[in-house]
Amino acid sequence: MEKSVTQIALFAALIAILGLIPKIDLISGVPITAQSLGVMLCGTVLGAKRGALAVVLFLVLVAAGLPLLSGGRGGLGVFAAPSVGYLIGFPIAAFVAGWVVQTWRAGVGIAAFAGAAIGGVLVLNIIGVIGMSVMLNKTLFEAALLAAPFLLGDSIKSVLAGLITQSIARMRPDALLSRG
Amino acid sequence: MLTLTYPSKTWAHPLPAGGKLAALALATMGLFALHEPAHLALAALGTSGLIASGGGGFALASLRPLWMLWPFVAIVAAWHLWLRDPAGTAIILRMITAVGLANFVTMTTKLTDMIAVIEWLLRPVARVIPAPRIALAIALTIRFIPVMLQRAGDLALAWRARSPNRPRWRILPALTLSTLDDAARVAEALRARGGVD
Numbered sequence: 001m002e003k004s005v006t007q008i009a010l011f012a013a014l015i016a017i018l019g020l021i022p023k024i025d026l027i028s029g030v031p032i033t034a035q036s037l038g039v040m041l042c043g044t045v046l047g048a049k050r051g052a053l054a055v056v057l058f059l060v061l062v063a064a065g066l067p068l069l070s071g072g073r074g075g076l077g078v079f080a081a082p083s084v085g086y087l088i089g090f091p092i093a094a095f096v097a098g099w100v101v102q103t104w105r106a107g108v109g110i111a112a113f114a115g116a117a118i119g120g121v122l123v124l125n126i127i128g129v130i131g132m133s134v135m136l137n138k139t140l141f142e143a144a145l146l147a148a149p150f151l152l153g154d155s156i157k158s159v160l161a162g163l164i165t166q167s168i169a170r171m172r173p174d175a176l177l178s179r180g
Numbered sequence: 181m182l183t184l185t186y187p188s189k190t191w192a193h194p195l196p197a198g199g200k201l202a203a204l205a206l207a208t209m210g211l212f213a214l215h216e217p218a219h220l221a222l223a224a225l226g227t228s229g230l231i232a233s234g235g236g237g238f239a240l241a242s243l244r245p246l247w248m249l250w251p252f253v254a255i256v257a258a259w260h261l262w263l264r265d266p267a268g269t270a271i272i273l274r275m276i277t278a279v280g281l282a283n284f285v286t287m288t289t290k291l292t293d294m295i296a297v298i299e300w301l302l303r304p305v306a307r308v309i310p311a312p313r314i315a316l317a318i319a320l321t322i323r324f325i326p327v328m329l330q331r332a333g334d335l336a337l338a339w340r341a342r343s344p345n346r347p348r349w350r351i352l353p354a355l356t357l358s359t360l361d362d363a364a365r366v367a368e369a370l371r372a373r374g375g376v377d
Contacts, residue, residue, distance in 0.1 A: 002376050003367035005313055009320035010328075010363045014356065016321075017328045034352070041356055057317055064294040065184045065286045066322070075184045075286030076201075077245050080208060080278035082252045136256055137271050146255065160349050167353040168360070175360045 004050055007177070011042045011054035012061070019070035033070035036154065039090045040120035040161040043097030044112040045168060047178035052095040059087060085131015086124060093124040101165070101178040108169040108179060113162025120161065121154040186241055186287040190234040197293035198300070204285045211278050217266065220273040227277045231284055238287070245283050249275060312377045320366065331358055 015038035042051035058068065067074035079087060096119030101111045125147050133143035169176045186193075192200070214220050231242045253272050260268025286294075295318060299311060335354050339347035370376055 002370045003364065005317050005376055006320060006363040006366040006370065007360070009317040010324050010359050010366070012317070012321040013324040013328050014359045016325050017332055017355070018352075020325075020329060021332055034349075037352075045356065045360070057321060060298055061318065061321060064298060065289065065291050067182065067184055068325075071248065073245065073248055075245065076204065076282035077279040077286060078248075080275075080282040081249060082275060135275065136252065137267065138259075142259075160352070164349075164353045164356055168357055171353075171357055172360060175357075175364075 007046055008050055008054045008057060011038075011046055011051070012057040014038050015042065015055065015058045016061075016066075016068040019068060020072075034157070035070045036086075036090075036093075036120055036124065037157040037160055039094050039124075040097050040116035040158060041164060043094035043099075043119055044101050044115050044161055044165040044178055045176060046098065047102055048095045048098030050177060051098040052091040055091040055094045059090065062087075082132050082135040083128065084135065086128040088131065089124040089127030092127060093119040095119070096123050097161075098178050107166075108176065109162045109166030112165035112178075113158055116158035116161035117155065121151070121158050125151070125154070183291045184245075184283075184286050185290055186234070186238055188237070190238055190288055192234065192284070192288035193290075195288070197289045197297045200285045200289060201297055204281060207281055208278050211274050211281075214274070215270055217269040217273065220270050220277065224273050224277045224280075227280050227284070231280060234284075234288070242280065242283055242287060246276060246279060249279060310377050316376060324362070328355070328359065328362075331355065 015035060018038035019033055019035035021034065039055055042054045045051070046054060062068050062074045063076060063079060065075050069078055078084070097112075097115035098119075100115030100118055101108070104111045104114065106114070129140060129143045129147050132138065132146055133140050136143065165176070165178075169179070211220070211223060214223065232239050234242075252275060256268050256271050256275075260266070260271075299314065302311070302314060305314075332351065332355055335351040335358075336347045339351055
């Protein structure tokens with residue numbers, strides 16, 4: 001019991017760290033923040049349920065007024081902004097990523113990459129685009145055009161999520177709760 | 181760690197957090213019910229007055245978080261100018277007013293008060309997850325953010341001591357692994373002190 005509380009709390013902190021690290025420069029030349037990578041990792045490492053709870057905890061702290069979103073954003077304002085769909089999609093993305101790793105018995109790296117791509121890229125962007133279309137009063141297609149430039153960075157992040165999850169599986173085979 | 185609460189007191193700081201949040205929820209719903217640009221302009225004007233009532237420094241500080249909206253404002257403005265559709269004004273006014281109002285509540289409410297309201301709102305969840313456990317998780321996350329930020333910095337330094345290249349993503353497996361290890365150690369420490377309800 002204690003362990004699930006600390007894992008959820010510390011992975012919520014990990015999402016925050018990945019948004020705060022200044023210009024982690026994941027791949028040279030591509031300006032992407034690592035925050036959504038943190039969301040993917042919550043799912044692929046902690047599994048669906050704990051991963052989603054960690055993301056919810058992170059969002060609670062953002063709503064309460066901590067500037068933990070990338071770029072030092074936070075507070076209630078971010079939930080009134082057009083990008084709110086991505087915030088709502090974060091826990092769902094982590095859940096889907098974790099669910100894929102738990103159910104698909106492929107190699108850990110492949111399953112984690114697939115989970116991160118389906119949850120953290122596909123599902124997240126679908127919810128994000130719906131959010132923008134509602135908030136900006138645009139059609140889904142028009143909103144999708146706004147999201148398109150970020151898909152390359154998102155895909156790179158899902159590859160990294162797969163690699164990181166795989167290296168954790170190698171170093172601490174029993175620590176990977178998504179395959180517990 | 182710094183919160184987004186404005187440090188010096190305005191008239192809105194002592195108001196109960198729950199009341200401010202309820203008013204914000206109603207006001208935001210109201211904003212989405214308005215479609216006439218003139219009505220939304222009035223709402224935007226009222227919000228500006230509200231923000232200005234906090235004083236010059238406060239008003240200046242509230243402008244900063246609005247900056248994140250500029251890409252959306254630019255795109256909506258360009259799109260609707262091109263279509264010659266006046267509805268764009270309403271969308272932009274509503275977006276800025278809604279975010280401005282929400283920021284006003286965040287800036288005038290202490291983190292502890294906000295967390296108290298959130299815990300109150302989470303009471304229905306208390307059957308599944310007991311309240312003390314939620315409180316503990318919140319406290320642990322806040323405590324561990326500076327610790328892990330330091331850890332990330334140390335890992336980057338260790339990398340740089342050995343490589344002429346920037347660390348990039350290669351420190352992330354180590355950072356994630358150390359998060360898992362910390363979680364295991366903190367759980368053990370908690371159990372040694374009587375455990376979690």
